[in-house]
Amino acid sequence: MKTQVKALVVGGGAVGTSIAYHLARAGWDDVMLLERDELTSGSTWHAAGLLPLFNMSYATTHIHDYSVRFYKTLEAETGLNAGFAVVGNLRMAQTQERMDEYMLYASTAETVGIPYEWLTPEEIKARWPLIETADLKGALYHNTDGYINPADVTQAMAKGARQRGVAIERKWQADGFHWTGQAWEVTCTKMVERGGNLVPSDEQIVITAEHVVTASGNHAQRTARMLGIKIPAIPVEHQFIVMDQDPALLAYRRDGGAEHPVIRDADAQSYVREERGGWILGVYEKGAPARFEYGVPESFRADLFPLDLERIEAQYMAMIHRIPSCEESGLKDDFNGPICYTPDGNPLVGPAPGLRNMWLAEGFSFGITAAGGTGYYLAQMMVNGEAEIDMASLDPKRYGDWMTTEYAARKNEECYDHVYILHHPDEERPACRPLRTAPAYDRQKAAGAQFGQVNGWERPNYYGPPDAPGSFDHDARSFRRGGWWEYAKAEAEAIRNGVGLIDATAFTKHLVRGPGATAFLDRFTCNALPKVGRINLTYALTGHGTTRTEYTIVRLGENEYYLVSAGAWTAYDADFLRKSVEDFMGAGGGYVDVHDVTTQWGVFAIAGPKSRDVLREIVKDAAPETVLGNKRFPWLSMRNIELGMCPVRAIRVAYTGELGWELHHPIEMQNYLWDQLVAAGAGHGMKLVGARAQNWLRQEKSYRAFGTELGRDATPLEAGLDRFVDLSKDFHGKEAMTALGIRSRCVTLLIDGPGDADPWGREALYGGETKVGRLTSGGYSVAFGRSIGMGYVRPDLAVTGRKLQVKMLNRLWQAEVVEDSPYDPGNAAIRMDG
Incomplete structure (x- = not known):
């Protein structure tokens, strides 16, 4: 048995086996896979083996498509x-x-090139007469996927891996990980059978591996403890039953009927497929409990839990309604096993937080579907440095250290019972909330705030009627213009015409300082650093020249900087920043201190033509009438000011494109400052504004957002951010960025869509009959009275005035490429003096 390898994969289910296979296929000739029991002995063996192509996530859709x-x-x-x-x-x-x-x-599937067709109830009945269709509106049919035998596909990948030189060792358990600074030393224990249990023996070896991948499935919590990190992957019980043969089904097949597709009755929370003349029924019911929150018992191997038929009675009756012929079929077999989940349902794929050359592939609720693609794209990340698609939405660091076992278990249970609920794009799930709240939360709630969750923080999405019942936000959701739309529109209009107040406390904030800070940031980011007291928008790049993180940099002193980045990505940004600093200092750079101050500073954004008038009501200065004017406080600058008794680090920027300031303040003074601002704003008609209106407004200014327009699959130049790239200096990723050239271009479009719907930013873009790109953001423009969107198209189509089409509600709607910053392209509003 080898004791030194290039890469060690821990876990022999479908996911781990695929990773080992794809690493070898990508050229690594020294790969080993360890499995503590037998291949497929975890959740793989009892998986139903379905291969659904659909997913709301762009990255996960690519992964599923590759697998199929x-x-x-x-x-x-x-x-x-x-x-x-x-x-x-x-x-x-x-x-x-x-x-x-x-x-x-379907429109999202088109962006990936996945085929589909629409079927009417009559067409369904004609193809598969055993299905009851009287109560159906229709169906979406993918003819390229289906189901697979989980054990067989895992063994096939294992054989392919062995053929490519991968060593697969069974009955070895990873019991400890130690980073030497150059490689991982993994302590491994031989597992032996004893009394029907699998137990550790006295035999141990240490395997040295340059890279380690954990694909430990149900054992993720044990892996997390050994690594000293948090992994919110906890199993939830999943039940499915196998029924005896259905005579009507047997007769249908004898008469030449084709095998039924996997039948997904989402409104009945179930799926059904054929199984040897009978049916398999799988359900996603409410009340399924999380299991193994603190680890899998040593006695649990390829075991199952007792079936709870009462919990799935409604789904069983719904199946009899949908396929009446199955009513007389008896129960042949049942399965109730652990399937791993994460709080948002997407797996955790990528570098582990805080660790070098440690990769996670955990939390797969659809592991068979995702296994092939995960191996392919993770191998790209490990071998090449980046995948060909942006994998940030699956990054393990999308959950920070605030996440606990209790949180993960309860959110995973919620995620399980939400598999087949309507997934509105404006969906907000209630479990474990509120958890992270800024001090002004209760005041905002009393004012009618309807909250969303960002990185655990409660953030107002919009302000509904203050006396609305608790279900107001849920009832307001829709795939079209929901009940919240009129409130967001009024908020957007208030900022364009008057003044609005936005809570942006969730912003990620880092303090970077020390004798090496300036040299580090100059190399770390692509734009010129600002002068003291000024700010700049800039980007940190990947080694491939694509966008890794967007920062607003405020220069507080010669070697002291305040970095502001997206609120959803605090741990993601912090990990990258700290590792980059370590590399800089390790290469001989000066000392740099990095401190996450996100929870120490609250942020309010005040914006609109009347924002200066509101602030003048409460600013304390020897000359309050001039302190906020352009001469003393120009655009893109920072000043320390006093608002009443609250010291404020005020930054003159506005994500909305209007005159405005970000008011960074000590978090413990937030309620005081809120009350001061609300009272001062009352005389100027100030409106409280949520994130949805802000999202619309930033698109009118063509402001790119990280996670949508900005990511690891496009360069800042492709995003149209040339003015924020200083090619006269050296910076990380510069050569790779210029070598990539321009493969696509980010554009803003005004859209003549349906009268009751706007794009969500997941839609395909067409030029005639040809798909030419995709939207990354969407919404409504109060300035133009039309739908608006941002996205990427072929470079030759990124021309002002170009006519394109957007696929919405199964139709193509006219869209026009407009100039960047279609609202106030000269920035007169932002620079307004007074």
Whole structure:
């Protein structure tokens, strides 16, 4: 057995096996996989093996699509049949709103190139007469996917991995990880059978690996403790039953009927597929408990939990309604096993927080579907430094240290019972909330704030009626213009015409200082650093020249900087910043101190033509009438001011494109400052404003947002941010960025869409019959009275006046590429003096 390898993969389920295979295929010839028991002995063996292509996440859709295509090639390569039944996937809808959901899914699928077709109830009945269709609105059908045998596909990938030189060692358990500074020393223990249990023996070895990947499935909490990190991957019980043969189904097949597709009755929280003349029913019911919150018992191997039929009675009756012929079929077998989840349902794929060369592939609720693509894209990240798609939405660091075991368990239970609920793009889930609240939360709630959650923080999305019942926000959701739309529109209009107040406390904030700070940041970011008292917008790049992080940099002193970045990415940004500083100092750079001050500073943004008038009511200065004017406080500058008794680090920027300031203040003084601002604003008609209106307004200014327009699949130049890139200096990723050239361009579009809907930023863009790009953001423009969107298209189409189409609600709607910053392109509003 080897004791030194290039890469060690821990976990022999479908995901781990795929990673080992793809690392070898990508050129690493010294890869080992460890499995504590037998291959597939975790959740893989009892998975239903479905291969759904649909997912709201752009990255996950790519992953699923690759898996489906890859699995079809395995038999030719390995000689092993992976058991792929390409029967298709039929997603049925009982309501128009479910059809609206599928229309958004379908447009997202088009951005990845996934084929589909629409079926009416009559067409469904004609193809598969055993299905009851009288109560259906229609269905979305994917004919390229289906189901697969989980054990067979895992063994096929394992054989392919062995053929490429991967060593696969069973009955070895990873019991400790130690980073030497150059490699990982992994203590491994031989596992032996004893009394039907698998227990550690006295035999141990240490394997030295340059890279380690953990794909430990249900054992993720044990992995987290050994690594000293948090991994919010905790299993939840998942039940499915196998029924005896259905005579009507047997007769249908004898008469030449094609095998049924995987039948997804989302409104009944279930899926059904054929199984040897009978049916399998799987459910996503309420009340399924999380298991193994603190680790899997040593006695638990390829085991199952007792079936809880009462919990799935409603879904069982719904199946009898949907396929009446199954009513007389008895119960043949049942499965109730642990399936890992994460709080948002997406897996954790990428570098582990705080660790070097440690990679996570954990939390797969659809592990068979995702295994192939995860191996492919994670191997790209490890071998090449980046994947060809932006994997940030799956990054393990999207959850910070505030996350606890209790939080993960309860959110994972919620995620499980939300699998088949309507996934509105404006969806906000209630479990474990409120948790992280800024001091002004209660005041905002009393004013009608309807909150969203960002990195655990409660943040107002919009302000509804103050006396609204608790279900108001839920009832206001829609795939079209929901009940919240009129409130967001009024808020956006208030900022354009008067003044609005936004809570931006969730912003990520870092203090970077020390004798090496200036040299570090100059190399770390692509724009020129600001002078003392000034600010600059800049980007940190990946080694491939794409956008890793967006920063607003405020220079507080010669070697002291205040960095502001997106609120959803605090741990993601902090990890990258700290590792980059370590590399800088390790290469001989001067000392740099990095301190996360996110929770120490609250932020209010005040914006609109009357914002200066409001602040003058409470600013304390020897000359209050001039302290906020352009001469003393110009655009893109920072001043320490006093608002009443609150010291404020005021930054003259406005994400809305109007005159405005960000008011960074000591968090403990937030309620005092809020009351001062609200009282001063009352005389000027100031409106409280949420994140949705702000999102619309920033698109009118073509302000790119990290996680949508900005990410690791596009360079700042492709994003159209040339003015923030100083090519006269050296910076990390510069050569790679220029070598990539311009593969696509970010554009802003005004859209003549349906009268009751706006784009969400997930839609395909067309030029005639040809797909030419995709939207990354969408919404409504109060300045132009039309829908608005931002996205990427072929460079030759990024021309002002170019006519394109947006796929919305299963139709193509006219769109026009407009100039960057279509609202106030000269920035007269932002620079307004007074």
